[in-house]
Every structure is written in C-alpha cells, then in structure tokens.
Amino acid sequence: MESKGSRAFPPAAAGFVLAGGNSVRMGEDKALLSLGGKPLVLHAADLLRPHVRQVYLLGSPERYAPFDLPVLEDEFADSGPLAGLCAGLKHSRFEWNVFLACDVPLLTDRFLQELLARAAVTSAQAVIPKTAAGLQPLTAAYHRSCLPIFESAIRRGDLSVRKVLRLLQREIIGPAAGDNPSQWDEMFRNVNHPEDWKWIRRKTGETGD
Numbered sequence: 001m002e003s004k005g006s007r008a009f010p011p012a013a014a015g016f017v018l019a020g021g022n023s024v025r026m027g028e029d030k031a032l033l034s035l036g037g038k039p040l041v042l043h044a045a046d047l048l049r050p051h052v053r054q055v056y057l058l059g060s061p062e063r064y065a066p067f068d069l070p071v072l073e074d075e076f077a078d079s080g081p082l083a084g085l086c087a088g089l090k091h092s093r094f095e096w097n098v099f100l101a102c103d104v105p106l107l108t109d110r111f112l113q114e115l116l117a118r119a120a121v122t123s124a125q126a127v128i129p130k131t132a133a134g135l136q137p138l139t140a141a142y143h144r145s146c147l148p149i150f151e152s153a154i155r156r157g158d159l160s161v162r163k164v165l166r167l168l169q170r171e172i173i174g175p176a177a178g179d180n181p182s183q184w185d186e187m188f189r190n191v192n193h194p195e196d197w198k199w200i201r202r203k204t205g206e207t208g209d
Contacts, residue, residue: 010116013096015052016072016088017044018081018138019059030103030191031059035204040191041102045069051112052098056091058084076154081138082161083154089147101138103191105200111187114173115141124171131185135172137161139188 019031019041031041038046041064045055057064061071072091074083081101088097096119100107111129118127119141128140138161146168153164175184191197 010051010113011096011120012094013052013098013116013119013141014088014092014094015045015048015055015098015100016084016092017041017048017055017057017100017102018084019044019057019064019102029063031064033103033191033197035105035201035206039067040105042067043105044100044102044107047107047109047112048098048100050109051116053094056088058087079154080159080161082150082159082164085142085161086147086150086154089142089144089150092144095144096141097144098141099138101190104139104188105191106187106189106203107139108187111139114176118171118173119143122171124169126165126168127171127173128165129188130172130174131188132181133185133188135162135165136188137165 032039034040035043041057045057045067048055055069057067057069057071059071059073061073064071072087074087075090076083076086085099088099096116098112098115115127115129125143125146126140129136149167150164153159153167158164175181186203189196189200189203191200
C-alpha cells in the first residue's frame with residue numbers, strides 16, 4: 001500500500017551514507033564529487049544529521065577517514081550495497097535506520113521527515129520511496145529485523161537489493177497529495193554517468209562541466 005502522508009513523532013534512528021560503490025560508470029569516485037564546494041558524501045551526511053542520533057559512512061575507512069565521521073567497512077566483501085545495509089544494521093543500536101546513497105544530492109529535509117514519520121507508525125520492516133522508475137531501496141528506512149534476511153541472502157549469493165526486498169514487509173511511500181510527481185521523481189535522480197552529474201549541477205545552479 002502506498003502512503004500519502006502522516007504526522008507522528010519520529011523514532012530515534014541511526015543514519016548511514018552508502019559511499020562504498022566502485023563508480024565504474026562515472027569514471028571517478030562519486031562520493032568525492034564537489035557540489036557547492038562540498039563532496040557529495042558530506043552533503044548526504046549533513047542532510048541526515050538533524051534527523052538521526054548518529055551518522056556513519058559505509059565504505060573504505062582509508063578513503064573516507066579525512067571526513068571526521070565514523071566509517072564502517074563491509075563485512076561481506078564484493079557483495080554490493082546489500083553488504084553496506086548489513087554493516088549498518090549490525091552496528092546500529094537503534095530499531096530504525098535511515099540509509100542514503102551518497103549520489104542523490106537533491107533529497108530534502110521534508111522527505112526525511114516523512115520517511116521517519118512513517119517508520120514511527122508502520123508495522124512494516126522497511127519504508128521505501130517509489131518513483132516512476134521503481135522502488136528506491138538505497139534511500140530508505142530499515143528496521144533491525146531486516147538484518148538476518150539480508151545476511152541470509154548474501155550467504156546464498158542473492159545480492160540484488162530489489163530481489164531481497166520481496167522478502168520484507170514493506171511500506172511504500174510516494175509524493176504527498178498535491179505534490180508534483182515529476183518533482184518527486186527528480187529528487188531521486190542519482191549520479192551514475194557524467195551526463196547525470198552535469199544535469200544535477202545545472203539543476204542546483206552550478207556552472208561549468
């Protein structure tokens with residue numbers, strides 16, 4: 001069922017920035033791309049900070065040590081973003097946990113408020129936004145009860161996050177009543193290719209290539 005809005009006191013939660021991708025299609029580390037003079041990984045961390053009790057980076061401790069944030073490394077090597085979700089959930093002391101990919105810089109405070117408001121009242125294990133392109137599992141909130149499901153999937157070689165989502169009790173959220181669906185979709189535009197990066201820079205008023 002798709003939720004259209006709620007009002008609830010948000011739960012205490014941890015926040016995690018997924019920064020461990022190889023950025024093969026982009027050709028350079030997306031987490032370190034600078035937008036407004038700040039690397040994308042810190043944009044995501046700063047967006048999370050007002051909404052969670054602690055922010056962590058998920059990736060290489062050596063690569064991201066200069067950012068003065070705790071960095072968690074994947075326990076399962078070469079297992080993609082599912083391993084990052086496991087690392088965060090295993091480390092967290094909170095029931096609810098918000099994960100943001102580092103390369104989605106157009107996300108808003110309002111989105112995170114709604115995500116956590118739904119987590120506060122849902123009976124599901126995950127609150128996941130949906131756009132015209134489908135579910136957005138790397139900008140979502142997960143309950144700690146997801147951890148054994150994710151770990152089991154990795155151990156049997158099922159590394160697709162979208163596939164593993166089918167095993168969870170999910171609550172899907174979309175744009176609120178009266179919101180522009182195209183603007184909702186644009187908010188989740190990520191940086192996979194240089195063309196995506198150019199589009200985001202234009203959208204945010206940056207100049208140059």
